[in-house]
Amino acid sequence: MHELPRQELTKGEGLKAVIVVFPGSNCDTDCFHVLRDVLKIPVEFVWHKQGKLPQCDLVVLPGGFSYGDYLRTGAIARFSPVMQDVKRHAEAGRLVLGICNGFQILLEAGLLPGAMLRNRSLSFICKPVWLRVENNQTPFTRKFQSGAILQIPIAHGEGNYFCDNDTLKGLEDSQSIVFRYSAQTGELGDEFNPNGSLGHIAGITNAKRNILGMMPHPERASESLLALTDGRALWESLV
Amino acid sequence: MSYKAQVHVSLKKSVLDPQGKTVLHALGTLGFKEARDIRVGKYFEVALEAADEKKAEESLRKICERVLINPVIEEYSFTLTKSA
Numbered sequence: 001m002h003e004l005p006r007q008e009l010t011k012g013e014g015l016k017a018v019i020v021v022f023p024g025s026n027c028d029t030d031c032f033h034v035l036r037d038v039l040k041i042p043v044e045f046v047w048h049k050q051g052k053l054p055q056c057d058l059v060v061l062p063g064g065f066s067y068g069d070y071l072r073t074g075a076i077a078r079f080s081p082v083m084q085d086v087k088r089h090a091e092a093g094r095l096v097l098g099i100c101n102g103f104q105i106l107l108e109a110g111l112l113p114g115a116m117l118r119n120r121s122l123s124f125i126c127k128p129v130w131l132r133v134e135n136n137q138t139p140f141t142r143k144f145q146s147g148a149i150l151q152i153p154i155a156h157g158e159g160n161y162f163c164d165n166d167t168l169k170g171l172e173d174s175q176s177i178v179f180r181y182s183a184q185t186g187e188l189g190d191e192f193n194p195n196g197s198l199g200h201i202a203g204i205t206n207a208k209r210n211i212l213g214m215m216p217h218p219e220r221a222s223e224s225l226l227a228l229t230d231g232r233a234l235w236e237s238l239v
Numbered sequence: 240m241s242y243k244a245q246v247h248v249s250l251k252k253s254v255l256d257p258q259g260k261t262v263l264h265a266l267g268t269l270g271f272k273e274a275r276d277i278r279v280g281k282y283f284e285v286a287l288e289a290a291d292e293k294k295a296e297e298s299l300r301k302i303c304e305r306v307l308i309n310p311v312i313e314e315y316s317f318t319l320t321k322s323a
Contacts, residue, residue, distance in 0.1 A: 072309055079306075108309065115311035117250075118257045162254060162312060196257065 015239055017043040017058040020086065022077045027063035027099065030219040035060075038223050039235045048080035058095040058238060059086055061102030063155070063217060073116055073158050074104035083109060095139060095238065096211045100156055103203070103213035112204055112213045113171070114163035120196025124157040128228060129194050131202050131216060132182040135175045138205050140212045143233040149186050150179075150230035152216040154194060154202075159215040161197035161204075171204055179203035179214055242287050242295040246303060246317040249280035254312045283307060286322070295319055 017035050021028045028045065035043040046053060048066075053059065066077035077083070083105075090096045090111055098106040106112045119125060133141055133148040144150070163171070171177050179202040183192045193200045195215075203214030218231030250256045258279040266274040285302065289295035296319060303315045 071307070075306070075309065107311075113311075115309050117254065117312065120257050122257055122261055160257065164253070164311075196255075 015041055015058060016056045017041050017060060018046050018053055018056040019043060019060045019062055020048055020080075020082055021045050021062075022048045022064065022066035022080060022105075024066045024068055025062050025064035025101070027101075027217065027219060030217075031060050031062050031099070034219045034222045034235060038232070039239060041235070041239065046082060048077070048082050051081045051085065053082065053085040053089055056089075056094075058097065059089055061086070061096070061098040061105050062219075063100030063102060066101055066105065069101075069158075072108065074101060074106075074108040077101075077105045078109040087111065090211055093208060093210050097140065098211075098213040099217055099219065100154075100159075100215055103215055104158065106211065106213040111211055112206060113167045114161055114198075114204070116158045117160040117162050117196075118158050119156070119160050119194070124155075125159075125194050126153070126155040127194070128153045128221075129202075129216065130182050130184050130192065131179045132186050132188070133178070134180055135178050135205070137175075138178060138209045138212065138237075140205070140234055140237055141178055143237040147186065149182065149184060150221075151184075151228055152218055152221045152231050153228065154216050155220075156195070156215055159195040159197060161195075161199075161201040161215075163198060168199060171201075172199070174207050176205050176207060177201055177203075178205050178212060179216065240289060240291065240295070241322045242289055242292070242319055243322040244283075244285040244287065244295075244299050244317050244319045246283040246285060246299070246307060246315055247280060248283070248303075248308050248313050248315045249278055250312055251314050281307075292319065292321070 035041045133144045180200040218234045221228035221231035259277040263277040
């Protein structure tokens with residue numbers, strides 16, 4: 001089992017989170033609301049032009065359409081001034097969570113391996129899907145049961161995860177695939193995979209387990225008012 | 240010197256191209272049975288200043304590899320011409 005990085009970094013103080021706002025981010029306030037109002041975690045926004053991150057334990061790269069998805073999803077956002085400090089934050093072993101467009105940015109920035117292709121159907125898909133928790137030994141998933149089945153919404157046009165065979169084997173061998181699309185029963189198959197992603201991948205971590213990228217939106221499934229609550233344990237894992 | 244480059248970006252052969260597959264399928268439906276394969280790519284026109292052609296090519300390669308393509312899934316080729 002891997003060390004959980006957060007424990008050695010927060011020195012007994014509560015988690016402090018930062019949400020990076022890019023031009024075109026549109027899930028930033030959802031994440032802010034869930035962190036501040038639902039989980040009671042101190043959180044602040046950081047504009048992408050800011051050169052330095054405030055002192056924090058968790059950086060969230062939220063969903064949206066940074067820079068209008070021009071060129072490729074996440075391709076321009078990775079050059080934002082704040083990303084240099086996000087890389088330093090990640091290299092220091094502190095937590096980084098990229099959701100949807102945030103995941104795409106992490107891939108383009110090289111903080112996680114692989115790339116996104118257009119969805120197999122070519123359609124933008126916005127609906128709740130079923131996910132299977134493949135690894136609950138990460139700082140992001142330790143409050144989930146092993147093999148838990150979650151219902152969390154996706155909303156993307158390019159979530160068709162791709163990497164070469166060696167990279168896929170590396171991800172599998174290091175148990176870095178954290179979430180896979182599945183049936184409600186946990187069964188895997190193309191018919192349960194909304195976008196055609198390789199290995200039914202919905203979320204991956206790095207080997208150090210301090211960076212998580214995922215296409216589904218846990219911030220849209222964290223309070224009973226929104227009917228879905230399966231995402232809440234992800235935030236609770238971080239506290 | 241001023242140069243003009245025409246850059247073609249395409250998905251690597253090993254990468255499935257959902258757009259190309261869909262277009263090919265549409266062509267088949269329309270009766271273009273002769274169409275065997277389609278790969279959808281991107282095209283860029285880049286105007287640049289450089290001391291000579293070698294330097295222009297060097298910076299163009301950097302531009303392609305750092306920004307225009309994602310080397311995980313894409314490859315590129317270009318033609319470079321001196322512009323008036």
